[in-house]
Amino acid sequence: MKNIYASIITIGDELLIGQVIDTNSAWMAQQLNKIGIAVKKRIAIGDDAQEMRQALDVESQEADLVLLTGGLGPTSDDITKDFLCKYFNGKMVVNEAALENVKYLFEKIYKKPASQVNLLQAEVPDVCEVVQNKRGSAPGMIFKRNNTIFVSMPGVPYEMQGIMNELIPYLQKKFELPSIFHRTILTAGIGESALAEIIADFEKQLPEEIRLAYLPNYGMVRLRLTTLGFDKEATQKIIDEQFDQLKSLVKKYMVTDKDETMQEVLGKLLLKNNKTISTAESCTGGMIASLLTSIAGSSGYYNGSIVSYSCEIKETLLHVKKDTLNNYGAVSEQTVIEMLDGLLNKLNTDYGIAVSGIMGPGGGTPEKPVGTVWIAAGTKEKHVTQKIQQRFERAKNIEVTSVMALNIMRKFILEE
Amino acid sequence: MKNIYASIITIGDELLIGQVIDTNSAWMAQQLNKIGIAVKKRIAIGDDAQEMRQALDVESQEADLVLLTGGLGPTSDDITKDFLCKYFNGKMVVNEAALENVKYLFEKIYKKPASQVNLLQAEVPDVCEVVQNKRGSAPGMIFKRNNTIFVSMPGVPYEMQGIMNELIPYLQKKFELPSIFHRTILTAGIGESALAEIIADFEKQLPEEIRLAYLPNYGMVRLRLTTLGFDKEATQKIIDEQFDQLKSLVKKYMVTDKDETMQEVLGKLLLKNNKTISTAESCTGGMIASLLTSIAGSSGYYNGSIVSYSCEIKETLLHVKKDTLNNYGAVSEQTVIEMLDGLLNKLNTDYGIAVSGIMGPGGGTPEKPVGTVWIAAGTKEKHVTQKIQQRFERAKNIEVTSVMALNIMRKFILEE
Numbered sequence: 001m002k003n004i005y006a007s008i009i010t011i012g013d014e015l016l017i018g019q020v021i022d023t024n025s026a027w028m029a030q031q032l033n034k035i036g037i038a039v040k041k042r043i044a045i046g047d048d049a050q051e052m053r054q055a056l057d058v059e060s061q062e063a064d065l066v067l068l069t070g071g072l073g074p075t076s077d078d079i080t081k082d083f084l085c086k087y088f089n090g091k092m093v094v095n096e097a098a099l100e101n102v103k104y105l106f107e108k109i110y111k112k113p114a115s116q117v118n119l120l121q122a123e124v125p126d127v128c129e130v131v132q133n134k135r136g137s138a139p140g141m142i143f144k145r146n147n148t149i150f151v152s153m154p155g156v157p158y159e160m161q162g163i164m165n166e167l168i169p170y171l172q173k174k175f176e177l178p179s180i181f182h183r184t185i186l187t188a189g190i191g192e193s194a195l196a197e198i199i200a201d202f203e204k205q206l207p208e209e210i211r212l213a214y215l216p217n218y219g220m221v222r223l224r225l226t227t228l229g230f231d232k233e234a235t236q237k238i239i240d241e242q243f244d245q246l247k248s249l250v251k252k253y254m255v256t257d258k259d260e261t262m263q264e265v266l267g268k269l270l271l272k273n274n275k276t277i278s279t280a281e282s283c284t285g286g287m288i289a290s291l292l293t294s295i296a297g298s299s300g301y302y303n304g305s306i307v308s309y310s311c312e313i314k315e316t317l318l319h320v321k322k323d324t325l326n327n328y329g330a331v332s333e334q335t336v337i338e339m340l341d342g343l344l345n346k347l348n349t350d351y352g353i354a355v356s357g358i359m360g361p362g363g364g365t366p367e368k369p370v371g372t373v374w375i376a377a378g379t380k381e382k383h384v385t386q387k388i389q390q391r392f393e394r395a396k397n398i399e400v401t402s403v404m405a406l407n408i409m410r411k412f413i414l415e416e
Numbered sequence: 417m418k419n420i421y422a423s424i425i426t427i428g429d430e431l432l433i434g435q436v437i438d439t440n441s442a443w444m445a446q447q448l449n450k451i452g453i454a455v456k457k458r459i460a461i462g463d464d465a466q467e468m469r470q471a472l473d474v475e476s477q478e479a480d481l482v483l484l485t486g487g488l489g490p491t492s493d494d495i496t497k498d499f500l501c502k503y504f505n506g507k508m509v510v511n512e513a514a515l516e517n518v519k520y521l522f523e524k525i526y527k528k529p530a531s532q533v534n535l536l537q538a539e540v541p542d543v544c545e546v547v548q549n550k551r552g553s554a555p556g557m558i559f560k561r562n563n564t565i566f567v568s569m570p571g572v573p574y575e576m577q578g579i580m581n582e583l584i585p586y587l588q589k590k591f592e593l594p595s596i597f598h599r600t601i602l603t604a605g606i607g608e609s610a611l612a613e614i615i616a617d618f619e620k621q622l623p624e625e626i627r628l629a630y631l632p633n634y635g636m637v638r639l640r641l642t643t644l645g646f647d648k649e650a651t652q653k654i655i656d657e658q659f660d661q662l663k664s665l666v667k668k669y670m671v672t673d674k675d676e677t678m679q680e681v682l683g684k685l686l687l688k689n690n691k692t693i694s695t696a697e698s699c700t701g702g703m704i705a706s707l708l709t710s711i712a713g714s715s716g717y718y719n720g721s722i723v724s725y726s727c728e729i730k731e732t733l734l735h736v737k738k739d740t741l742n743n744y745g746a747v748s749e750q751t752v753i754e755m756l757d758g759l760l761n762k763l764n765t766d767y768g769i770a771v772s773g774i775m776g777p778g779g780g781t782p783e784k785p786v787g788t789v790w791i792a793a794g795t796k797e798k799h800v801t802q803k804i805q806q807r808f809e810r811a812k813n814i815e816v817t818s819v820m821a822l823n824i825m826r827k828f829i830l831e832e
Contacts, residue, residue, distance in 0.1 A: 012629075013627065013629050013642070014629055014631050014640070015441075015442075015445075015458065016445055016454070016455040016456065016457075016458065017445055017446065017449045017455070017598065017642070018441070018442035018443060018444070018445030018446035018447075018449065018455075019442075019446075019600075019631060019638070019640065019675075020442065020631060020633065021437065021438075021439050021442045022437075022438060022441070022442070023437050025431075025434070025438070025460070026431075026434035026435075026436065026437045026438070027434060028434070029431075029432055029433055029434030030433065030434035030435075031434075033433045033434065038432070039432040039433070039434075040432065040461070040462070040467070041432075041459065041460065041461055041467065042431065042432065042458075042459065042460035042461075043457065043458065043459050043460075044441070044457065044458035044459075045456070045457055045458075046456070047629075051456070051457065058474075073608060073630060074608065074609045074612060075608060075609075075612045075630050076612075076619055076628075077627070077628060077629050077630065109807075110607070112610075115609060115610075115613055117609055117612060117613065118609050156632065157812075158808050158809075158812065182433065184435075191526070192489060192490065192491060193490045193491075193531060193533055193534050194528075194531075196490060196491045196492075196533060197531055197533065203492055211429065211493070212492075212493060213428075213429050213430055213463075213493050214489060214491050214493065215430050215435060215436060216572065217436065222435070224430070224435065226429070226433070259435075279723075281702075284706075284709075285705055285706050285708070285709025285710070285714075285718075286697075286702030286703070286704070286705030286706040286709065286721060286723065287702065287706045288702070289701055289702030289705075289706075289723045290700075290701050290702040290703045290705075290706045290814075292701070293700075293701025293702065293723075293725060293814075294701070294810075294811060294814070296776070296777055296778065296810055297778070298701075298725075299725060299726065302701075302725050302726075303725055303726040303728060303729050304722065304723045304724045304725045304726055304729035304733070305702060305722075305723040305725075306720065306721075306722060306723070306733075307695075307702065307705045307709075307720045307721040307722070307723065308720045309709060309714075309715060309718050309719055309720045309721075310715065310718075310719040310720055312719060312764060313719050313720035313763060316762075316763075316764075317720065317722075317733075317762070317763075346732075346733070347729060347732075347733075348728060348732075360712070361712055362712065362713070391525075392574050393574075394710075394712055395710060396573075396574065398706075398709075398710070
């Protein structure tokens with residue numbers, strides 16, 4: 001039994017000029033990992049036949065599986081299908097099922113006639129096996145050379161994901177796959193180096209087949225153990241033992257021992273306690289509400305929020321006193337406390353978060369520089385406040401502040 | 417004069433298991449493009465010396481510039497610096513300026529003592545030129561082999577960006593660079609294939625040195641022309657002529673002829689007209705507010721919003737009638753109209769957007785399946801409504817709905 005290695009090749013000039021961020025690769029890597037296929041390399045190249053040839057030549061030597069996305073659209077900048085046809089010495093033929101699919105999509109879903117260009121999408125090289133694409137007009141295509149399997153898919157994430165869902169069982173049949181295990185701890189309130197010092201001895205004794213990674217993000221650090229093996233039970237036992245050790249070492253900073261986000265953790269906590277939450281947001285402008293409602297089922301604990309960007313709205317909707325705003329400013333402990341009180345009085349909710357700050361690039365003063373944030377979280381009876389100093393650019397300041405606010409709320413609830 | 421080509425190598429196991437999405441590559445590619453360096457390839461590999469060696473061997477043959485990120489952290493999974501030291505036959509020495517920087521960061525910013533592990537960050541191979549990292553403790557490093565320049569940077573986006581800012585003038589001095597021009601049109605309300613048919617003749621006559629790309633995203637399509645040349649003025653003249661032709665062909669669907677987002681376009685329009693906007697959001701849960709406030713200076717046109725996720729909040733804060741909710745449901749034209757009226761009456765604002773829908777995965781019914789959305793946009797005097805059927809998963813449904821709502825508002829203002 002051997003490990004199966006995959007490479008991901010994403011195709012498209014837009015990936016090279018940075019106009020779009022590649023989210024496909026991460027998603028595909030996750031899906032492969034779940035079934036025990038390790039991704040060894042990801043490559044992004046332009047819509048360029050020579051680059052494609054070179055990449056495929058190299059990867060056919062090194063990978064058991066090569067996933068390609070992009071360049072299958074109906075327009076002239078999309079050359080992947082023609083290239084693959086030549087590369088695998090095929091000729092173009094109409095795939096009847098794909099043709100039916102294109103016709104169906106245009107008649108029933110898009111409700112307009114399919115053009116000649118659209119119908120051409122149903123042509124595929126005669127040397128490939130087709131994976132139907134129910135979400136769009138470009139079919140997936142499976143090619144083989146030597147012992148490597150190549151799969152070409154559209155770059156539109158939603159379409160690629162649909163094809164991947166059909167591909168996964170195919171790959172599980174095709175390869176004899178080991179089990180991969182990941183164990184993840186999300187920590188908050190401690191930096192990467194400080195964590196490293198706490199777990200230095202643990203790292204030293206870690207069996208060679210288990211890898212430890214530090215993944216800092218949003219001002220938090222995720223610790224991840226990874227291992228894989230063909231003896232599923234034995235492999236799982238070893239990593240779980242190590243994971244228990246790791247957890248006990250960083251318990252103080254642990255938000256969750258699952259691979260989940262702060263908003264998922266808080267949402268589960270609220271659901272379990274049968275409590276509701278609302279937010280009064282100034283500088284985060286709705287981001288905290290947006291994070292909370294990104295979770296399916298959040299209506300079980302989330303009622304609504306007030307985004308009080310201007311001082312006027314702080315006064316009219318949240319009843320922050322004019323005196324408070326004048327004497328202490330919109331970014332102050334007094335203001336967020338009154339925002340929180342106003343929120344909890346106005347909305348019929350158990351918990352509330354109130355945030356006000358200066359996210360930049362403008363708006364800073366010597367006393368309150370860009371990045372100054374006040375957060376209040378609590379109930380009608382009790383609350384905590386915290387002042388934070390962010391040091392990123394605007395978008396990042398908003399993100400990190402939002403996640404930190406959720407964490408302050410989470411800790412408040414746990415300590416209540 | 418020759419074109420200068422760059423490759424980007426991102427290093428980190430987390431990029432291969434899909435736990436984090438790589439935003440660094442896109443950002444770096446944008447910065448290089450702006451100064452006329454074309455990115456030809458992007459590669460992501462694990463924290464693995466053999467993979468690094470192979471990637472560097474290949475790229476040193478093919479690229480003039482290789483940017484590396486990641487693997488410079490203080491922890492044991494970070495092996496990039498040691499690898500580079502061996503690869504370029506150097507030996508580790510302390511860089512005094514980097515050491516000063518680490519000490520400064522810990523004393524003044526993090527306000528805790530620097531550990532031995534932190535201080536080691538100031539060691540660099542003696543064969544590199546150091547680019548100081550004011551935003552973190554791992555310095556940037558420049559190496560040379562044959563005619564290729566290699567730059568190693570931390571993977572933390574904020575730190576990488578700081579180093580890139582210092583690197584750009586260095587690269588401009590080092591290479592004789594052509595001018596790259598991009599011209600971008602954002603279209604809405606038309607699909608990729610339909611656009612392709614409209615501009616088919618235009619594409620055929622397009623000079624070979626100008627490339628056209630279709631970039632679909634958020635239910636919109638971006639069209640981009642790209643060219644580069646050493647004669648700056650002549651190159652610009654040619655692409656601008658072509659761009660004018662393209663614009664006249666797709667005028668009907670054009671949102672903007674600049675590389676900007678829907679929220680930027682709407683924000684500028686509001687600023688120009690000296691008007692304000694608010695949102696009443698149900699299913700988008702604050703995302704529209706968050707998009708609007710993601711723009712620096714949005715306080716010039718944005719006052720606040722009400723996120724009315726529950727029916728109760730729709731009634732209490734927006735004064736939607738109980739009868740309306742009972743008779744037509746929360747996802748209905750009647751409800752969004754009343755949400756809009758309630759919003760405009762409550763908040764002192766010129767324009768309002770109200771949205772209610774079912775984002776999934778649950779909550780659908782045969783009459784109102786998942787993806788059903790009602791949007792109202794307008795003023796106290798006049799409004800438009802639109803029903804939309806989304807067909808993605810939850811996160812994407814929320815995103816696309818939010819951007820479509822902004823577009824409906826934009827069109828309303830223009831046609832007013």
